[in-house]
Amino acid sequence: MHAIWIALVSAGLAACSSAPSQEQSPAGVEERKPGDASGAQTQPVKPGAIARVDLTGKPQAKSPLTDPGNILSRRSIFYDYDNYEVKDHYRDLVEAHARYLRDNPRSKMLIQGNTDERGSREYNVSLGQRRSEGVKRMLLLLGAKEEQVESVSLGEEKPRAEGQNEQAWSQNRRSDILYQGEY
């Protein structure tokens, strides 16, 4: 089974046919062009030969990254206002992702930091960056490799929840974890 996970991840997870999980940032999905990170390999075909596509085989095993029963499907860390401290109750989540990166050294991750809409857009880019970098630093301390993780910021530009109240804002102060193929 383990080999399958590695194969899936290194293929960019594109073989995974399940719908994107709720926790996944919309930013990573809505703009994906057809063909992006498809992971599909084309085979040269001899003249006259017929290339066969068989879709009747066994359904592919679910990735732990998107299995709702697996902690790895949890991808978001929420913050207090103007704060980038990762709260204690996210420790299991961060540790699980660090373990995954350690066990899958070819896997790559993008962490997107987000903020609520209040204040300066540019300061919020920096604040979101601080948030994603904080998560990255924890992952590195837990054994992930520098080249596996990039932390970036979307600032206040990609709110998950529209609305000008604390309920929406608390949803938007967030770091999202995306694996290669999901962004």
Add this chain to the structure above:
Amino acid sequence: MKKLLAAILLCFATGAAAQLSIEITGAGSQRIPIAIAPFAGEGALAQSLTAIVRADLERSGLFRGLEVPVLNPAPTEASNVNYAEWRARLADALVLGSVAARPDGRFEVRFKLFDTVKAADLSGVAYTLSRDQMRATAHRIADFIYEKLTGEKGVFSTRIAYVVKRGPKYELQIADADGAGEQALLVSFEPIISPAWSPDGKKLAYVSFQQKKPIVYIQDIELGKQNVVANFKGSNSAPAWAPDGSRLAVSLSREGGSQIFLVNPDGSNLRRLSQSAGIDTEPVFSPDGNHLYFTSDRGGSPQIYRMPAGGGEAQRVTFEGGYNVSPRLSPDGKLLAYIARNGGKFQVAVLDLATRQMQILTDSDKDESPSFAPNGRMILLATVNSGRGVLAAVSADGRIKQRLTLSAGDVREPAWGPFIK
């Protein structure tokens, strides 16, 4: 009310081309009453030149355009001026002019400005223009009148940039200072922020998320070519041009944290300038190029600091309040405009750097991105009105206020362009 009507009339006069309309919501207490007689022969043009000149001057908040009765024959710049008659109409200043069609299909506009109080001819100008230079010519005439009567340069011929969000699309737009002639420079499904004009007005630097992360680009306005200035690991943001256009200050996270770097417009010669454990962003050069003002949370809350443009120790500039961001220097370097959180509201503040006197200029509550007009008179800003992003402008003394509304979409991230040479 009259102002509002003038603004509405301007919209109608300019037709569908004008997307952004400007409404004056507060004017200076002492406005110069000016009579602009419709230029003789201007009926040959597609729209009234003098209506645009008058709307420009009124929008500045410093002028009050007087109704001029139909005069027969229409006076021209060559007419003998009966000063007493214009004084009786309560005009302190008078503009007379004419439009003549030339054999080559172009037009010649001549006008003169008069001081009716001193009974003096303040001189005039003649322009030759093609049909499509009508608006530009009107703005130049308004600039001439403005400068003669106020002593400072007019900004009617300048342009503004801003970002409009329409549905899922982000559009980086450029329009004339009166909102007419809007054109999209970049259209994307991903956010665009922080447009910054090059000092020569020919390029815009901005941050685009088109690659799913903030990257700094420069785009040549005329050629439409997009070049990467900074695309490093992490976030690349907050471009600001040096006054001579030779380099930009940007905020990069490539070495951890957001720190300020200098980079040449072609992306070469990158060097780190700030050294802090916290966030350093939103750099902006002082007009003399000697200093950088920027936002930093090194003291525990976001505040504005100043450091030498060659690097070195930073001094804190703002002390009042727990959130002071987005610094912008007035063109003379004397005033610092920024966004202050004031009792939960984000408002435009101005700090006199010599006297340390601070003043909140707006009464809105979600202000962002202040931007000085190149003559320093007005500050353009983004704010929210009835849940929609709009642009507004306020004079640096807080007296004159304007609201700029777009027919559809959210408007944000304004940047006032430089004087056109």
